[in-house]
Structure formats: C-alpha cells, structure tokens
Amino acid sequence: MTNNQKVGWKLDNSYARLPETFFTDVMPSSVRSPRLVILNQDVAESLGLSVEALQSDDGIAVLSGNKVPEDATPLAQAYAGHQFGHFTMLGDGRAVLLGEQITPAGERVDIQLKGAGRTPYSRGGDGRAALGPMLREYIISEGMHGLGIPTTRSLAVVSTGEPIIRETELPGAVLTRVAASHIRVGTFQYVAKWCGVEELKILANYTITRHYPEVKQSATPYLTLLQEVIKRQAYLIAKWQLVGFIHGVMNTDNMTISGETIDYGPCAFMDTYDQATVFSSIDTQGRYAYGNQPYMGVWNLARFAETLIPLLDEDDEKALKLAQEEISKFADLYQANWLTGMRAKLGLFHHEEQDETLIKRLLEMMGKYKADYTNTFRALTIENFNDESALLSSEEFMDWKTEWEQRLSRQEESKGSSQQLMKQSNPSVIPRNHRVEEALKAAEDGDFTVMERLLKILADPYAYSPDQEEYCKRPTTKIPYRTFCGT
Ligand code: AMP
Numbered sequence: 040m041t042n043n044q045k046v047g048w049k050l051d052n053s054y055a056r057l058p059e060t061f062f063t064d065v066m067p068s069s070v071r072s073p074r075l076v077i078l079n080q081d082v083a084e085s086l087g088l089s090v091e092a093l094q095s096d097d098g099i100a101v102l103s104g105n106k107v108p109e110d111a112t113p114l115a116q117a118y119a120g121h122q123f124g125h126f127t128m129l130g131d132g133r134a135v136l137l138g139e140q141i142t143p144a145g146e147r148v149d150i151q152l153k154g155a156g157r158t159p160y161s162r163g164g165d166g167r168a169a170l171g172p173m174l175r176e177y178i179i180s181e182g183m184h185g186l187g188i189p190t191t192r193s194l195a196v197v198s199t200g201e202p203i204i205r206e207t208e209l210p211g212a213v214l215t216r217v218a219a220s221h222i223r224v225g226t227f228q229y230v231a232k233w234c235g236v237e238e239l240k241i242l243a244n245y246t247i248t249r250h251y252p253e254v255k256q257s258a259t260p261y262l263t264l265l266q267e268v269i270k271r272q273a274y275l276i277a278k279w280q281l282v283g284f285i286h287g288v289m290n291t292d293n294m295t296i297s298g299e300t301i302d303y304g305p306c307a308f309m310d311t312y313d314q315a316t317v318f319s320s321i322d323t324q325g326r327y328a329y330g331n332q333p334y335m336g337v338w339n340l341a342r343f344a345e346t347l348i349p350l351l352d353e354d355d356e357k358a359l360k361l362a363q364e365e366i367s368k369f370a371d372l373y374q375a376n377w378l379t380g381m382r383a384k385l386g387l388f389h390h391e392e393q394d395e396t397l398i399k400r401l402l403e404m405m406g407k408y409k410a411d412y413t414n415t416f417r418a419l420t421i422e423n424f425n426d427e428s429a430l431l432s433s434e435e436f437m438d439w440k441t442e443w444e445q446r447l448s449r450q451e452e453s454k455g456s457s458q459q460l461m462k463q464s465n466p467s468v469i470p471r472n473h474r475v476e477e478a479l480k481a482a483e484d485g486d487f488t489v490m491e492r493l494l495k496i497l498a499d500p501y502a503y504s505p506d507q508e509e510y511c512k513r514p515t516t517k518i519p520y521r522t523f524c525g526t
C-alpha cells in the first residue's frame with residue numbers, strides 16, 4: 040500500500056491547469072523536527088483521511104511540508120488586493136496549496152499549508168508562521184464552524200521545531216487549512232489588472248463551475264455570478280454581526296468568492312456591545328470596526344464588480360451601470376438577513392412592522408449600559424436576569440421586556456418553540472478573547488489540554504450545557520484586548 044492510500048489522499052489540482060500566470064509551482068520548504076500539536080478528527084474523516092495514518096511519521100511529514108503526497112502539484116496562488124484601501128500585488132507569501140482533496144461526498148476542497156516557507160510572493164517575509172497565531176486560527180475557525188458560520192476549516196497544526204524571528208523568537212508552526220477554495224476578490228483583481236479578458240473569463244468560468252454551478256444556466260452568467268457572490272457575502276456578514284465576530288482585516292484579498300470566512304489574523308469576538316469595537320492594533324482608523332463590517336463588505340464587493348466589467352457588457356458604460364445596480368442591492372439583502380437573524384434571537388417567527396424598532400432599542404440599551412452582547416441574548420433565552428451588568432435590572436429594560444413579551448404573545452407559536460428558536464440562535468458560548476489567550480498561553484508552555492477543553496465547548500455553542508457556564512463569563516480585566524496581523 041502506498042502512503043497515499045494509507046492516509047487517504049485523493050488529490051487533484053484543477054487550479055494548476057489554469058493559465059500559468061495565476062500561480063507559481065512551489066514546493067513547501069522542509070522543517071527541522073515536526074511535531075503534531077493538534078489534529079481535527081472530524082475534518083479528517085470528512086476528507087476521507089485516516090486519523091491514524093495522519094498521526095504517523097509519514098502523515099506528519101505531509102502536514103509539515105517535509106513530504107508531499109504523490110499526486111500533489113503544490114503551488115502558490117497569485118492575487119492582489121486592497122489593503123486598508125490601498126491596491127497592492129500580493130499572493131500566497133507563506134502558503135502552499137497541495138491540491139484539491141476529492142472527499143468521500145464527492146466535494147472538492149483545497150488543502151493548503153500555511154507557514155510552509157517562502158514563495159515568489161513572499162516580498163520581504165520569511166514565509167513562516169508562529170505556533171500561537173496558527174493555533175488561534177485553528178480555535179477561532181473551528182469556533183465559527185460550531186456557530187454555523189461558513190468558514191475555512193483547520194485540519195492540523197504541526198510545530199516545526201524551528202524558531203522564527205518576530206519581535207521576539209517564537210516557535211514556528213504550519214497550519215493545514217481546508218477551504219472550499221482560496222479564490223478571493225483579490226484573485227479577480229489580480230487577473231483583471233495584469234492578465235487579459237480571456238484569462239478573466241477563464242477565472243470566472245472556473246469559479247462558476249466550482250462554487251456556483253447553477254449559474255451556468257443563466258443567459259447572463261457573469262452578472263448572475265456577481266449577484267450570487269453578493270448574496271453569499273450579505274448572508275455571511277450578517278452572520279458575523281449576529282454573533283459579534285469582528286474579522287479585523289477585511290482587505291479584498293481576505294474576502295473569498297465562495298462565501299467562507301477566511302484569514303483569521305487579528306479577528307476577535309466582541310464582549311461589551313459597542314459598534315465602534317476594534318481589536319486590531321493596526322486598524323487605527325477603525326476601518327474594520329464591528330459596525331463598519333457591512334459597509335466594508337459592500338466596498339469590497341464593488342471592487343469585485345469592477346473586475347467583471349469587461350464580462351458584463353460590450354459597452355463599458357452599460358456594464359458599469361449593471362454592476363452598480365447589483366451593488367446597490369447589497370444593503371437590503373444584508374438588512375433582510377440581519378433582521379431574520381435578530382428576530383430569531385428574540386424568538387420571533389414572523390415579521391411585524393415594529394420589530395426593527397424593538398431590536399434597535401435593545402441594542403441601544405446594551406450600548407448605554409455597556410452590557411455583554413452574547414450574555415444579554417443568553418439571559419433572554421434562559422430567562423435568567425441576574426446578569427452582572429446594570430442593564431437587566433434597569434427600568435427601561437423592564438419596559439422593553441414587557442413590550443417584547445407582548446410581541447411574543449401575539450404569535451401563534453408556543454412559548455416553548457420560541458425558546459427553542461432562541462437557543463438555536465443565541466450561542467451560550469463564543470471564543471472569548473481571554474479564554475483563547477489562556478488556551479494559547481498553556482499551549483506555548485506545552486499544555487494542550489486547556490485548548491482541547493475549549494475546542495470541545497466551542498464545538499456546540501448552542502448546547503446550553505452546565506459545563507459551558509464557566510465559559511460564559513466576560514473577562515475581569517479592563518485592559519483593552521489587542522490583536523495583531525502579519526504574525
Ligand atoms: P494577511 O495579512 O495574513 O492576509 O497577509 C497579507 C499578505 O502578506 C499575504 O499575501 C500573505 O501571504 C503575506 N504574508 C503574511 N505573512 C507573511 C510571511 N511571514 N512571509 C511572507 N508573506 C507573508
């Protein structure tokens with residue numbers, strides 16, 4: 040039996056068959072002494088990979104980049120992007136795509152090693168990643184998956200046994216990322232800017248085949264592609280808002296065309312409700328603040344729409360008008376997703392004219408009393424109003440609650456089914472920053488049990504189980520939490 044057969048690798052690489060300007064063939068760099076730090080059994084199984092074989096020396100050799108599976112054609116993808124509004128040439132500077140695993144369910148997913156060494160797109164970087172940030176991506180992406188939010192997944196983290204130089208020396212690591220694909224808004228920007236219209240069409244057709252096969256039926260496939268991408272992003276960003284997730288670096292190279300959340304750098308979850316919340320140390324202007332995410336989402340989509348202009352109509356002006364029309368629909372699409380989600384968070388099954396006002400009043404009160412976002416909805420769900428914030432004992436909240444209860448009583452559904460809906464819509468736990476940090480600190484000291492416990496809790500955030508109570512608490516320290524990019 041070959042190693043491939045033992046592990047279950049079944050790789051194709053359709054991306055490698057695209058025009059050669061789209062990527063560069065590159066092997067992952069080898070590392071000194073790889074050690075498997077964490078392996079995701081669920082993901083492994085869904086990929087048709089043997090957990091046991093992945094844990095063997097041969098399996099770990101692949102997860103660290105020391106060996107590539109027999110039928111892999113490793114490559115680094117070229118892309119561009121607007122970083123904080125400024126257009127730049129980018130590309131996989133520290134990631135290598137091993138190929139596309141064909142899963143037992145017949146799906147095609149990218150297997151990418153992040154932190155796999157230098158590539159032609161590394162610019163000044165070392166191509167490497169540190170253990171802390173790779174485990175952080177693992178925890179938060181799996182947390183997002185548990186929350187039911189489209190996201191790339193994490194198969195494994197391997198420590199390399201090599202130090203990497205940042206502000207201090209840090210242990211190096213490689214993350215195996217699993218994604219529907221790594222096609223980004225920035226991929227289209229790269230092709231639109233530096234390749235011809237034929238190549239652009241090839242990329243668009245490839246994207247349609249891979250992520251939006253139903254679009255092939257359309258008489259205007261590229262316009263329909265734009266519409267569908269806008270729909271998925273309106274859905275995704277509404278989901279982020281509903282759980283208080285702040286991506287932190289919504290540059291166009293970090294927005295996928297598949298509609299999955301990608302690139303867990305400086306992201307973090309909001310504790311205290313505040314539209315202006317920013318965690319990223321470099322986001323000094325608050326460009327990617329919590330309340331700005333929908334606006335930045337549509338800004339990125341406008342950049343995507345621009346790349347499609349040559350495919351939308353022969354007449355540029357007409358094409359631009361078509362693109363603008365679609366972009367202008369984002370706001371309503373987003374709002375509809377958000378309202379549906381918010382209604383569910385309040386146990387409401389149907390639409391009533393005043394719902395939006397009811398929701399906004401609650402959020403305003405949360406802001407005023409500096410209430411914890413997740414815990415306020417949790418309190419409403421379990422009807423436990425002994426929260427630490429002053430909100431739930433305030434008179435204005437009592438008035439609001441009376442109105443909410445009246446609203447609930449106007450619907451036909453039982454109280455029980457309302458509560459059920461709330462439990463499914465309001466996570467009891469989120470990857471709280473202090474918990475994530477605690478897990479990472481322990482891991483750096485060689486104790487992985489804290490992280491494993493946290494991951495177990497985050498796998499089912501809607502369970503409302505007693506063992507989650509401990510993880511619901513907001514942090515006690517008042518030091519503002521800071522996150523970092525380019526780690
Ligand atoms: P990010 O902020 O993680 O989205 O990365 C932005 C760009 O910088 C991407 O093109 C990355 O591939 C590249 N990059 C980030 N870190 C490194 C590194 N250590 N070495 C080389 N390139 C990097």
Ligand code: MG
Binds near residue numbers: 292293302
């Ligand atoms: Mg990125």
